[in-house]
Structure formats: structure tokens, C-alpha cells
Amino acid sequence: MRVFITGTGRCGTVSIATAFKHATNYKVTHELKNPKLEFPDNSIAVNPQFRVRLDLPLIYPNALFIRMNRSFDKTAMSYANLDSGNYINKWRDFYDKILTENPLDNARILVTQMNIQLDRFFELCKNKEIVNLENIKVDFVKIWNIIGAKGNLNKALEVFNTPLNTTEQRNGSANCLR
Numbered sequence: 752m753r754v755f756i757t758g759t760g761r762c763g764t765v766s767i768a769t770a771f772k773h774a775t776n777y778k779v780t781h782e783l784k785n786p787k788l789e790f791p792d793n794s795i796a797v798n799p800q801f802r803v804r805l806d807l808p809l810i811y812p813n814a815l816f817i818r819m820n821r822s823f824d825k826t827a828m829s830y831a832n833l834d835s836g837n838y839i840n841k842w843r844d845f846y847d848k849i850l851t852e853n854p855l856d857n858a859r860i861l862v863t864q865m866n867i868q869l870d871r872f873f874e875l876c877k878n879k880e881i882v883n884l885e886n887i888k889v890d891f892v893k894i895w896n897i898i899g900a901k902g903n904l905n906k907a908l909e910v911f912n913t914p915l916n917t918t919e920q921r922n923g924s925a926n927c928l929r
Contacts, residue, residue, distance in 0.1 A: 752898055753790050753811050756882075757801035757872070758819030759865040761829040763884040765916035767819065768797040770891060773907035774900035790814075795898075802868045808875040816876040817894060818869060821884040823862060831858035887911050 754777070758764055768781035779795045788810060790796050799819075801807055808816060831839050831854040839854045839861065851857060873879055880897065882890040888911055895904055 753792060753814040754795040754817065754894075754898055755790075755801055755807060755811070755814055756795065756797040756817040756819060757869065758799050759802075759821070759826055759862055759869065760799035761826050761833070762799070762819040762821040763882075763887060764797050764799055764819055766884075766887070766910055766914070767882065767891065768795070769915060770907040770910040771795050771797075771900070773903045773910075774895070774898075775902040777898070777900060799865075802865065802872045805872060805875060808872070808877070812877055814878065815898060816873065816879045818873055818879065818881050819884065820881055823859075823866075827855060827858040827862045829858075830861055831855040 756764060756767060765781065768779055771777060771779045774795070777793050777795050778791070779797070781797045782800070783796065783798065788804070788807065790811065808814075833839065839858050880894060882894060888908055891908065891911070892904070895907070
């Protein structure tokens, strides 16, 4: 089985990719640059950018597609603070005419756009599941069982005890908007 996991970003993809590395019968990749989109059986590919690859569900119609969800406000706040605000400022510069000076408002626009992309992407997917970051352990066990993962489930679940790739970790400090 092929498994593709996507989301808005800032939604737990690093954590879920790390946890699935405890599945011994799957090869896990996170944000692998693979322009040919060649994914072998028994692979779990995690990449928020999959949401814009509308051809992926057509290339792999029998794959399982998983949408990572996180609270809208927490995701927007994370983007507003990402790389000490530089990420959203670069994005704002790209869309200069339509955005505001407020990083959080701009992050909300960004996350809304990403969710629209995800909605369109998942309309094309035959086999799909949702994993909510706020309910990650329960949802992870469900997916583990659906895909028939083998390995150390308890070690996989331990990954979720420590947040990974947090905004504070990326910024090197806790100096963020609240």
C-alpha cells in the first residue's frame, strides 16, 4: 500500500513522519524532492506540498491519502511566527497588493488558501482519512491499523510526547506572537 500524507504545513507532518519510522514494513519519507512522483509499494510519503499535486490521486488511485488537520488559529499563529515572522513577510511581499501589514491576518489568509487547496485535492481521492493533531495518538493508531503497519507502535506513540519542529524550535527562541 502507498500512503500519502499532506496538510497545510505547521500541522504535525514532521511528527507523524517520525512516528511512522517505527513501522518496519514501510519506507517513510518527509518532504522528499521527487519530481518523477515515483513511490514504491509500502511507502509513506509525507509532504504538505502534495496538496497542489492534483495529479497524484490520479497516478495512485488506490493509495491512502491522509489529511493532517490542526486548529485553524494555531496553524495561522504558527505561520505568523515562523522564522521570526520572515516566512509570512516573504509570502506577503509576493502578494503585495492584497495583504495587510498584520502578520496574523496574512497567515489566516494563507491558511485559508491552503485549506481550499486541500479540499480540492481530497475531492479527487478515493481512499482518504483525516488525522487531527489535537487527537494525534488515537488517530495515529487508527491509521497504523488501517495500513497494517508492523513494528513498535508504543515507540511510535512516544514520538507525540514531545512536539517536533515547533515555531519556537525553528526560531531559536520563544519570542513569538501570542
